Amino acid sequence: xxxxxxxxxxxxxxxxxxxxxxxxxxxxxxxxxxxxxxxxxxxxxxxxxxxxxxxxxxxxxxxxxxxxxxxxxxxxxxxxxxxxxxxxxxxxxxxxxxxxxxxxxxxxxxxxxxxxxxxxxxxxxxxxxxxxxxxxxxxxxxxxxxxxxxxxxxxxxxxxxx
Amino acid sequence: xxxxxxxxxxxxxxxxxxxxxxxxxxxxxxxxxxxxxxxxxxxxxxxxxxxxxxxxxxxxxxxxxxxxxxxxxxxxxxxxxxxxxxxxxxxxxxxxxxxxxxxxxxxxxxxxxxxxxxxxxxxxxxxxxxxxxxxxxxxxxxxxxxxxxxxxxxxxxxxxxxxxxxxxxxxxxxxxxxxxxxxxxxxxxxxxxxxxxxxxxxxxxxxxxxxxxxxxxxxxxxxxxxxxxxxxxxxxxxxxxxxxxxxxxxxxxxxxxxxxxxxxxxxx
Numbered sequence: 306x307x308x309x310x311x312x313x314x315x316x317x318x319x320x321x322x323x324x325x326x327x328x329x330x331x332x333x334x335x336x337x338x339x340x341x342x343x344x345x346x347x348x349x350x351x352x353x354x355x356x357x358x359x360x361x362x363x364x365x366x367x368x369x370x371x372x373x374x375x376x377x378x379x380x381x382x383x384x385x386x387x388x389x390x391x392x393x394x395x396x397x398x399x400x401x402x403x404x405x406x407x408x409x410x411x412x413x414x415x416x417x418x419x420x421x422x423x424x425x426x427x428x429x430x431x432x433x434x435x436x437x438x439x440x441x442x443x444x445x446x447x448x449x450x451x452x453x454x455x456x457x458x459x460x461x462x463x464x465x466x467x
Numbered sequence: 468x469x470x471x472x473x474x475x476x477x478x479x480x481x482x483x484x485x486x487x488x489x490x491x492x493x494x495x496x497x498x499x500x501x502x503x504x505x506x507x508x509x510x511x512x513x514x515x516x517x518x519x520x521x522x523x524x525x526x527x528x529x530x531x532x533x534x535x536x537x538x539x540x541x542x543x544x545x546x547x548x549x550x551x552x553x554x555x556x557x558x559x560x561x562x563x564x565x566x567x568x569x570x571x572x573x574x575x576x577x578x579x580x581x582x583x584x585x586x587x588x589x590x591x592x593x594x595x596x597x598x599x600x601x602x603x604x605x606x607x608x609x610x611x612x613x614x615x616x617x618x619x620x621x622x623x624x625x626x627x628x629x630x631x632x633x634x635x636x637x638x639x640x641x642x643x644x645x646x647x648x649x650x651x652x653x654x655x656x657x658x659x660x661x662x663x664x665x666x667x668x669x670x671x672x673x674x675x676x677x678x679x680x681x682x683x684x685x686x687x688x689x690x691x692x693x694x695x696x697x698x699x700x701x702x703x704x705x706x707x708x709x710x711x712x713x714x715x716x717x718x719x720x721x722x723x724x725x726x727x728x729x730x731x732x733x734x735x
Contacts, residue, residue, distance in 0.1 A: 318694040320701060323673035325680060327690035334686070336677040417674075419681035422584070424559040437537065437544055457537055 309357075309382060310350035310392040326390065332421045335388055337381075340365060341415035344381040348391065354378060354402050377415065380407040384416025436460050470512075473497065473553065474504035476610060477562030480553055481509035485517045489525070493546045497553060498622075510560045513549060554622075558684040564610040564618065565696035568682040571604030571617055572596040574725050577652030578617040580609050580700065582682040588659045588714070594624055595714035599722050608684075615699030616648035651700045653725055654679065656708040657717075664712040665720045675706035 316327040322339035337345050343364040344357050352360065354375075361374045382402050385391050436451035436458045445451045445458035452459060471490045472481045475498075484490035493515060494501075514530040518539050527545040529536045537548055558566035569582040570589035579601070583589050590606040597603045604619040611617050654675040655667070679697040680686055686693035705728050711717035 316690040316694055318676075318691075318698045320673045320676045320698045321671065323671070325673060325676050325694055325698065327680060327686060327694055329687070329690050332687060334677050334680040336673050338673075417677065419677055421681050421683065421686050423687065424555075424684050435544075437540070437548070457535075 307353050308350050309348045309352075309385070311345065311348050312390055312392050315390065327421070328388075328390065331389060332423075333388065334419050334421055335390065336417045338415045338417075340377050341381040341384065344378055345385065345390075348385070350392070354382075357382075376407070376411065378402075380411040381415050383407045384412045387412075388416060388418050390416075470505075471503070472505045472507055472509055473501045474507065475500040475502070475553075475557050475561075476564045476566075478557045478560040479504060479507045479509045480556060481512045482549065483512060483514045485515065489515070489517070492542060493527075493549055496546070497550055500557075501553065511556055513552060515545065515549070558608060560688055561610070561685050562689060562692065564612050565679075565686075565693050565700075566684040567609045567611060567679050567697075567700075568607065568684060569609040569679070570606050571609045571619060573602035573604050573619070573649060574652060574722065576649055578604060578609070578619075578649045579652055579721075579725060580617065580654045580679070580704075582609075582654065582656060582678050583658075584682065588657075588711075590624060591714045592657065592711065592718065595718035596721065598715070599718040601718075601722060611651075611696045611700045612648060613696060613699060614648075614650075615696065615702055616650050617700070618648045651704040652728065654701055654704050654706045655721065656706075657711045658709075660710045660712055662712040663716050664710055665717045666709040666711075667707045667721070667724065668709050670706040670708040672701040672704070672706055674708070675701045675704070678708075 314329065316329070318325050322342065324337040324342045324345065326335040326337065328335065340361065343361050347357055347360045357378045358371065358374050361378060362369060362371060365374065379402050436445065439445040439451060439458040442453045445453040450460060468483055468485065469487045469490050470481055470483045471494065472479055473494070482490060482494065484493065511532060516528045516530070517525050518528045519526045521541070524541060526539045526541060528538045529540065529545055529548055531552060536552070537544070540548065567580065567582055568584065569580045570593035572579050572593055579596070581589055581592060593603070593606045603621070603624070604617065605622055606624040608620045608622070609617050610620055656670060656675065656678045657667070676697045679700060680693050683693040683697065
């Protein structure tokens, strides 16, 4: 993709100068650093690498060297592509974007991502006096005194026939 | 059969009971945020069927949608399970509040949020903060409205047995929690490391917001709500991340840091 484009179906909101994105397909949330956001805002399918660098130089604080802007654009592109935020899955940028290996730490500082677990996976398991008080399998199996049978949490002794 | 619907935080759940008296008995004692709202479309329906009697007491089967949850339970157990399921699903389907997996305490009328996954030590730290002088909010859930204000769920604290002796708080704390929504003073993302340590460094608001979204229980159901409410929660809040060791020592230092933010000002 020499003209990167944002993927459809993403949700986003601004926090200070940064952008927080939620990807409902991969259940991930992403944070774009303000410099990465400048790049992202122009990922509309009509800006190539040179235009993205030019745009970043226009938006970024004065004094950003062009070489550094190019590095930021390449690293941002790498981060966006890795996190499936661009319209073409698995996009690598081909020759359009720099073939130099981008610094991983720079990518991580520009595009940070976290997985959003399901409700069940995120559930805290309160201590229960009785195995039957657990209404989900995760909590039941986390308790060494209990075992999950079909849809019910029962004491180990029941499972052992004791 | 009698269908009864209840609403809380925009979530509508329906219970279908053998008769009205049974419905009243099994829903008695639901937390105060649940209100009757018959006629509204429910996101989930629970069917309770009478399965027999033991020594003159009714036994019930409880079915969540098409999934049997328990069979032949007595009234107490059936009611406890039903209430537990209501509280479980409200956080997943809420449309008025974002439900963050976070401990909540209150200091000078503002909330301190401590987001984190299960077993991150939220309950232990919340309990230590309360013992150090903070007000109790909740040990596991923060309901945040569109203005970024936190409504304390005020459920009884639930410490794991291995730490309950050192940090136990009376369950009656739930009745003393702040009732009105309060703005967020601070968002603290803390990981546990054994030892007498509190390493707390500033975290920018974007970093705090993404942590909140990653710990939002209704984010998958309503991503837009999760993002907007997380952004509102961190707006004006001091945010920090780091490591904490012993909860008692950490709590004292955290409150000292929070107090020095001068929370009496309108913005931190």
